[in-house]
Amino acid sequence: MMNLAIEVSKTSTPESVLFWILGPACVLAALGMVLAKKAVHSAILLASVMIILAIFYIAQDALFLGIVQVVVYTGAVMMLFLFILMLVGVDTSDSLTETIPFLRPIAILSALGFGGLLITLIGRATLGHPMVGLTEVNIEGNVPALSQLLFSKYVWAFEVVSALLVTAALGAMVLAHNHRLVARPTQRDLSIARFRTGSLATAAGLPNPGVYALHNAVDVPALLPDGTPSDASISAMLVARGDVLESLPFQLPAKGGDE
């Protein structure tokens, strides 16, 4: 067959320095993303991959895309990811045991094979002409040149894509909208449930937290008539945060009427 080496002219030395530093870093970050146990770590590593790609874009005379990559991807999309992660639970992490038999080895092998095939194919491919470079095209600047194309040759696709964006936004809203699966419980239902399920002790309502002049009382459990503090009288959130104070120090000394 023919000579398969790509006949592209050499790039500048600074660029090759840049590539040889950032390239491996990029691949390592991507690997880390896949291997990281926590989703948050994956997200941060992906963000770094994207920033490196943005630099590659700029290095390849795609200034506009590089900026967009940073703004849209790293800025907006990755934030969306993190936001959802928070919603779903930052701490949720994959269990590492594989449930589908043989999936993991097959996946790794086939991905290696895929990469190998792709790389050898690229290695063998030829364009039949030397690298042209974008200097000529970008003569008026990358953004005007791109916009020229976008609003002439690709204007139809551009319009369709805008419609797609609107549709996606609408779709996301519809999906995220919380559909009620059962009818909203009425007050009557709630009170019936209170009497049916809870103990009669709590049926009348939980006790209010204690009110003492010496401290903001919301974080102090109320004292029951027998003198014991009631945990039910304060918010569970405060307990979780550990912001609960002891009730006893604020207790007034008992009047010794009988003494």
Place this chain on the structure above:
Amino acid sequence: MTSNSLVYLIALPLFGSAVLLLAGRRSDRWGHILATVLSGSAFVVGLVQFAQMLGRSNDQRAVTQKLFSWISVGTFKVDASLMLDQLSICFVLLITGVGTLIHIYSIAYMSHDLDRRRFFAYLNLFIAAMLLLVLGDSYLNLYVGWEGVGLASYLLIGFWNQKPAYATAAKKAFVANRVGDLGLSLAIMISFATMGTVSFAGVKEQAGHASTGALTAIGIMLLIAATGKSAQFPLQAWLGDAMAGPTPVSALIHAATMVTAGVYLITRSNFIFDAAPTAQLLVAIIGAITLLFGAIIGTAKDDIKKALAASTMSQIGYMVLGAGLGPAGYAFAIMHLLTHGFFKAGMFLGAGSVMHGMDDEVNMRRYGGLRKFMPITFATFGLGYLAIIGVPPFAGFYSKDKIIEVAFNAGGIKGITLGGAALLGAAITAFYMTRVVILTFAGSKRWDDKAHPHESPALMWLPMVLLAVGSVTSGIIFTHGNSLQNWLAPVVATSPAHEGELLKPAVVSILALVLVLAGVGLAIMKYLRKPVPSEAPTDVSIFTRIARRDLLQDDFNEAVFMRPGQKLTEVLVATDELLVDGAVRGVAHITQSTGRTLGMTQTGFVRSYAMWILLGAIGLLATIWVVTL
């Protein structure tokens, strides 16, 4: 010669049948009269034709009438066309004459039956079909009548089909006849394939050019057809059961007319048999076997109708034997056919008359001494009896002796064997017919007091008397100056082979008479001198038992055809279910299970689908990789 009136012969009774069947119960009151009148008119038309025929010279006598072109495809051209010649007219007169008499008889005989109208409709249908059979000018036209009489016979045997045994008998007759029909249809096919024509005239003309092999094949097929319709060996088994039909039917269809159609067919096809000696010899052999076969069965039957049926089978055996003897015998076969038509029909009607007076009892052992109670019946039956055993000058003497004589003169071992068989048959005939007469009319009474035997009404005995007259005189008329032989000469080549005569006619007659007397004597010894038990004795020899079982004909058919056939049907039904349809269902099953197996790859886990996509992509890449190598 052409004629425009032949069609009326068929159309009249056909019209009657159609009217009676379509009008239904509305015609109950007058249906039988209409049918009888129409049958009688057909007889008159036949007589007129006969008179006209007599007025023409010998070679001008045949008349034809083309009705329309029936089937015409390529070179296969068959007209619906009728032909009346010297042979047909004999049959026409016999069918319409005896038929009309039996119509008259039936008016009285069936008067108590609610379905009498239907009976007459079938009778008329039979007359029409039988006339078509003898009038058709080609084998295919004949075939229509051939199956038509089969249908009428089926309907009439099964007339009381609410009795399962009768319905079975009807079906048996139809199926046995169909086997014969198969032979006829094959004969037609062969003759078309070899001679390019199926008309009698055409085949007669071409027969000389056809190969002997083809002609022999046609002849054998025609013989099979004849054995089916005429209850000859080996398709004889249905005739005994056919007695399930009302007695007039037995007289008309299963004695006088339909069962003789085979003899007609062979005689009509004389040009084929004369050119195919092997087939002709087979015809004679079949006739000889059957005449003995029927005679032996006749000796063992206690049912008067079945005894007469066996006798019919035997007598038709004589006719077939006669027809199988070639030009020398055709005329005598036809003569015996005609005389037999008279005396056997008369005897059947007599039997019907006896049954009529005996509350439908058919067992002769329960009769006895009836001559005092039924003098007319006894007289007519007796005349018929004398005719059938061949006592001169009654009709049977002339016709049967001629056949025996011709058989002896056929030459060589063939002649002696066939003649001997015929002679032996005559003796046995004398024995069993004497037995019938003695058991029925002579001896002491063996019926219980519930029966009140009485003479039948005039409507019934009048036909019997007329038939008895025929039994007495017809033989003399037919042989007087060889009248029948000469009459038939243009149709069948009648060349009495006098050279090398083995026995003189007188010798044959004397021999036959001696043997007949021996038979009669034996019967008298056995049944008149000794009291007859009213139950059939059971401690009898194996031969008697076999004879009572109709010489095992049904056992043979059941063992060889029916049961293997049923088994085959069962096996085929199972095969169809299991193998043929099973293959189809198997394919369906394989498809289903393949689907189920492949469905297991559909785990529902999105990651495994992603895996498949990845593998697909690899496949694609690998293909590109290999292709660009």
Place this chain on the structure above:
Amino acid sequence: MKWLTSLMLLPLLGAVLVATLPKAKELLAKQLAFGTTLVVAVAGIAMATQFQRDNVDLQFAESHSWIPTFGINYAVGIDGIALVLILLSVLLAPIVVLAGWNEAVGGRWSVKGFYVLILILETMMIGVFAASDVFLFYVFFEAMLIPVYFLIGGYGTGARAAAAVKFLLYSLFGGLLMLASIIAIYVISGEQGGHTFDINALSQLRLSSTTENLLFLGFFIAFAIKAPLWPFHTWLPDAADSATPGTSVLLLGVLDKVGTFGMIRYCLTLFPHASKTFTPVIIVLAVISIIYGAFLAIGQKDFKRLIAFTSISHFGFITLGIFAMTSQGHSGATLYMFNHGFSTAALFLVAGWMASRRGSSKIADFGGLQRITPIMAWAFFFAGMSSLALPGLSSFVSEFLVLVGTYTRYPVAAVISAFGIVLAALYILLPIQRALHGPTTDGNESLTDLNLREKIAIAPVLAVILVLGFYPAPLLNVINPAAAHSIAKAGFSDPLSAIDSKGATK
């Protein structure tokens, strides 16, 4: 006047009218459907009177471009054979509607739906016989399955869904084989001077013998399934068992004829050499069908299945006649198609009436009907006699022509097939004896005889059977030129009789 198109549009129009009726107006739907089919029948007869017998070209031809990209035309035109089959379709349709006046009740869908389907089916039946464009034929061939599928699956009895699916899959299998052949022959036509689906143009193609054989098989298997020829027959008994009597009549009486019609029109015309090559095999299959169908009919315990198997036997005769390649065989086969339609219609309709009265189609459940319902018994007897080819009834003429035609070329096949005559007597007389004769058995005492509507429905069928038995000339005159033409096109001529051929050699 565009006879064929009008004839196809009429029932379609009726179907639309019936479809627009409100669901509750069942009687009106029936009357409208009956009226439509009657009008179509009259129109069909009127068309037949305009037919020129001795003209062997396709008559009443029309051609309009349909899908020009692929050279597909809406092209119709009929010869004598197609005319006879169209007549059969249009004559049976009103009889079916009238005879099965109440059979749509109790179906899965509405009553009017039944009649809409019947009317659509009628259009397709006419279309499939009229098409002279192979692609148009294929479209009708496959589209016909749809109404039948719903007629069986929606209005049948018993395991109707399974039977309907079996019918559909069987037919689709054959249809797809045929489609492959059609596409192949289309491609070949493109290589030899222009893509076309026109049957006359396609018959002029030069094909290599292997190609021709394969293409022939594609067509033939489709038709053998449709006709049904052994061993492709097992869908028929199930379908006939489950379908309503009316549907069965159309299915066995008309639809299955598409198979045998296709053999004449397409197999012989397009692939004469392959037809010659495969003739011995097909003759053997046909003979097996005749005998096998007859034996299985004898072994059946159910009227509907019995009639289905008798049909398999009769289709064997038809196929035998076609591939005997003699004018008698061809004319006989075509006539047989018509006659079988009527005699099966009579059998099925009467059996259907018996079954609906008794609530069962098991032969053993009947007994002594002759005394209880004489007219119904007579009608069944008459139909049975026609089925066993009693001379004087129409089937005899066709069966005998087939046998004679076969004998002149294939004597052995004819002789074996002739045994079908005896077996026919058994498979008809056995059920007659069991169901009609003998003492009246329990459950049959109160059956009612045919009413006026049923008598009117069955009378013309029986009349046609009888009249054509004695005077088949009106049909034979139309069929003969077409049959002779199709044999000549397939490159055959009648064998001479032995004597004539001897004379010829001298």
Place this chain on the structure above:
Amino acid sequence: MNAANYLYVSALLFSIGAIGVVVRRNAIVVFMCIELMLNASNLAFVTFARINGNLDGQVIAFFTMVVAACEVVVGLAIIVTIYRSRRSASVDDASLLKR
């Protein structure tokens, strides 16, 4: 250095993303891997634009970004919906495709 090197990186990133899609079970991580694959292809587009000397590759990459954004929006909304009803973000739990 050769501009094709970018393509090699792109291929590697794509393969790594593919592994992630198949192996990881957290729906959000799976999504991230898909984004990685999209980005890898974008890199290839940009590189080809440079090699061929026209901007069509960049335009396509641009469109890819837009479509990816849409996809992320809808996909994440779906994840949220599923999470809301099943309290899990594992893709294995949503195996409702089977029957």
